[in-house]
Amino acid sequence: MTVLDIIQILSPMNGISGRENRVCDSIISLLPAECSYTVDALGNLHVFRQGRRPSKNKVICSAHMDEVGMIVTGIAPDGRLYISPVGGIDARVIPGRRVQVGDQNLSGVIGIEPACFSPAAERKNAMPMDQILVDIGAKDRADAAQYVAPGDSVHFIGTCTSLGNGGIKGKALDDRVGCAIALSLLQKQPAYDLTCMFVVQEEVGLRGAKAAAFSEEPDFAIVLETTTACDLFGIPEHEQVCQLGKGPVVSFMDRSTIYPQALYRLAFQTAQEAGIPCQTKTLVAGGNDAGAITQSRGGVPTLAISLPCRYLHSPSCLIRQDDLDNSCRLAELLFDKLAVL
Amino acid sequence: MELTEMLRRLTELAGISKDNAKIAQTIQPLLPPGTHPIQLDPLGNLLADITPHTEGKPYLLLHAPLAQAEMVVTYIDAAGFIHPAASGSIDSRVLLAQEVTIHGKRPVSGLIATRPPHLEQEADRKQVPPIENLLIDIGMTKREAETVIAPGDPITINGEWLQLANHRVSAPCLNSHAGVAVLLRTLALLQGKNDRCGLGILFSIQKQLHARGAVTGSFTMNPDLAICIDTGCGRTAGIEAHRAGELGKGSMIGISPVLSRQISSQLQKIAEENHIPYQLDVKGGLTATAADVIGTSRNGVQTGLLSVPLLYMHTPVETIDLLDVENTAKLLAAWICSL
Numbered sequence: 119m120t121v122l123d124i125i126q127i128l129s130p131m132n133g134i135s136g137r138e139n140r141v142c143d144s145i146i147s148l149l150p151a152e153c154s155y156t157v158d159a160l161g162n163l164h165v166f167r168q169g170r171r172p173s174k175n176k177v178i179c180s181a182h183m184d185e186v187g188m189i190v191t192g193i194a195p196d197g198r199l200y201i202s203p204v205g206g207i208d209a210r211v212i213p214g215r216r217v218q219v220g221d222q223n224l225s226g227v228i229g230i231e232p233a234c235f236s237p238a239a240e241r242k243n244a245m246p247m248d249q250i251l252v253d254i255g256a257k258d259r260a261d262a263a264q265y266v267a268p269g270d271s272v273h274f275i276g277t278c279t280s281l282g283n284g285g286i287k288g289k290a291l292d293d294r295v296g297c298a299i300a301l302s303l304l305q306k307q308p309a310y311d312l313t314c315m316f317v318v319q320e321e322v323g324l325r326g327a328k329a330a331a332f333s334e335e336p337d338f339a340i341v342l343e344t345t346t347a348c349d350l351f352g353i354p355e356h357e358q359v360c361q362l363g364k365g366p367v368v369s370f371m372d373r374s375t376i377y378p379q380a381l382y383r384l385a386f387q388t389a390q391e392a393g394i395p396c397q398t399k400t401l402v403a404g405g406n407d408a409g410a411i412t413q414s415r416g417g418v419p420t421l422a423i424s425l426p427c428r429y430l431h432s433p434s435c436l437i438r439q440d441d442l443d444n445s446c447r448l449a450e451l452l453f454d455k456l457a458v459l
Numbered sequence: 460m461e462l463t464e465m466l467r468r469l470t471e472l473a474g475i476s477k478d479n480a481k482i483a484q485t486i487q488p489l490l491p492p493g494t495h496p497i498q499l500d501p502l503g504n505l506l507a508d509i510t511p512h513t514e515g516k517p518y519l520l521l522h523a524p525l526a527q528a529e530m531v532v533t534y535i536d537a538a539g540f541i542h543p544a545a546s547g548s549i550d551s552r553v554l555l556a557q558e559v560t561i562h563g564k565r566p567v568s569g570l571i572a573t574r575p576p577h578l579e580q581e582a583d584r585k586q587v588p589p590i591e592n593l594l595i596d597i598g599m600t601k602r603e604a605e606t607v608i609a610p611g612d613p614i615t616i617n618g619e620w621l622q623l624a625n626h627r628v629s630a631p632c633l634n635s636h637a638g639v640a641v642l643l644r645t646l647a648l649l650q651g652k653n654d655r656c657g658l659g660i661l662f663s664i665q666k667q668l669h670a671r672g673a674v675t676g677s678f679t680m681n682p683d684l685a686i687c688i689d690t691g692c693g694r695t696a697g698i699e700a701h702r703a704g705e706l707g708k709g710s711m712i713g714i715s716p717v718l719s720r721q722i723s724s725q726l727q728k729i730a731e732e733n734h735i736p737y738q739l740d741v742k743g744g745l746t747a748t749a750a751d752v753i754g755t756s757r758n759g760v761q762t763g764l765l766s767v768p769l770l771y772m773h774t775p776v777e778t779i780d781l782l783d784v785e786n787t788a789k790l791l792a793a794w795i796c797s798l
């Protein structure tokens with residue numbers, strides 16, 4: 119099974135923060151028999167696979183299972199559902215979409231009142247989040263309450279397919295791509311003992327990784343992630359952050375972490391030796407579970423390997439196959455180095 | 460064919476083809492047996508004579524609009540992004556991050572690009588960009604893109620058929636397909652029953668662009684009477700009751716200075732007599748439907764308007780209640796039998 123095959127299984131799975139169980143079950147079903155695993159109190163999945171040799175250092179790979187989405191907060195008198203965003207979503211990508219609601223994947227749509235009811239100036243204005251409701255076809259509140267309850271999850275619908283020449287688009291690529299890379303590392307016997315954490319609640323404050331890293335007590339950690347690429351037409355190069363097709367992104371600093379200089383250099387050196395393209399982020403922005411893992415117990419030197427991803431946190435994210443392959447290679451090489459550093 | 464299945468087929472077709480000849484091929488088998496082949500006129504309208512004109516009886520035209528592409532390719536930039544312009548009435552507030560199909564030499568998938576939040580000021584996030592400022596990402600270089608896409612190629616927004624609760628369905632382009640479905644269902648209900656009038660049908664193009672197709676199509680069909688079947692704004696909580704129709708409460712009978720007062724009254728009377736649910740849709744002037752132009756075709760045509768209430772108009776998740784489609788067809792068939 120290729121890493122792309124795994125992404126195509128995991129991307130359509132529904133799992134907003136706090137409702138990662140279906141993603142977790144799916145990952146467990148993909149684990150080779152040689153792996154052992156536990157699920158902790160928060161729902162983090164800890165997987166271990168024995169390596170060919172014992173390692174000097176305990177190195178963990180971490181990816182988060184949750185995705186951004188929405189949650190039902192109430193039912194309006196007309197039977198539509200009030201929602202709140204879960205994680206950082208631009209409210210402008212929500213109207214006009216099909217969604218799935220709750221554990222039963224009930225179909226719903228998010229419409230807006232037609233332009234004939236809005237003055238022209240208003241049509242240029244984004245719908246504010248508190249005016250965006252989900253319609254499941256219910257006639258009124260009592261009718262809707264037969265199908266839905268506050269607290270039910272609301273997920274975007276998206277298929278994971280190729281786009282153009284070497285592109286891969288799908289929902290929740292942040293961070294099912296990281297989960298898939300971790301799974302691919304577990305597929306064959308690693309050089310050294312390997313622990314992978316598939317964690318919950320990243321999008322609502324790096325919460326799962328905090329608990330999971332405490333349990334694991336690693337010497338080093340590699341976070342497998344996606345990060346914002348803004349390499350669009352008309353955007354100046356220094357504002358593009360990173361670019362698709364230029365390899366995995368290793369950043370020196372983001373909003374959650376200042377990465378250890380030594381590890382940052384080691385990553386680029388490792389990439390260079392192996393002939394893997396590698397880039398850094400040209401803007402201090404975003405953040406990931408490294409922020410939580412770095413501060414675990416007495417401190418854990420942590421690095422993040424991220425795929426450049428356009429349209430992050432939208433229902434259709436875009437990555438490239440070559441970046442995916444290069445990220446897998448770099449993750450494996452870096453793991454091997456850190457294990458005996 | 461069952462109504463639901465027919466609408467679903469039309470939805471799928473709209474996504475993969477902007478070719479009206481293919482749409483005609485899909486609709487043809489849904490027409491009553493023995494109907495002449497659907498004609499394509501020079502503009503691309505679909506026309507058919509169902510019951511030929513006979514002396515002493517009026518000739519009635521039933522009209523429904525065809526779906527049209529929401530956007531058109533204007534430019535391919537150096538980075539391979541496609542630049543669009545609007546060609547329909549899609550609401551620009553629903554476009555960011557949508558998946559689209561560009562109908563080039565072959566169908567090409569694309570994503571409407573968004574800029575990440577950290578590159579936008581708070582004020583930017585409160586506005587949606589105009590369609591002309593959007594970029595479509597097709598995952599290709601300019602050179603690769605130019606082998607399959609050219610300026611002028613139509614762009615449609617991807618969507619799919621969704622069954623919701625209470626006979627409600629959501630799909631793109633229902634604002635035209637609901638009318639097509641009513642028309643086809645009416646013909647099915649009328650089979651063997653209409654001896655009152657000659658009957659022709661017109662599925663017209665470019666409704667959103669001043670109903671240009673209906674102008675020429677109605678000239679060709681040369682009717683005495685016409686009924687336009689369209690969709691009307693459905694009501695959600697934020698809209699006053701008199702400005703919109705309620706889903707599930709029947710066809711919206713149009714009343715307006717530009718419509719035939721006689722036909723509007725007859726439709727109400729027939730609905731009452733046959734216990735078919737209906738609601739009124741009163742406009743002070745133009746109806747923003749093909750009825751506006753069909754009424755003044757040639758030497759003038761008595762025209763009526765029936766609309767299926769529809770939620771979220773001009774978005775990819777337009778939503779209707781299938782009972783309203785059925786009840787609109789019932790009302791129309793009963794009215795035709797009363798002529």
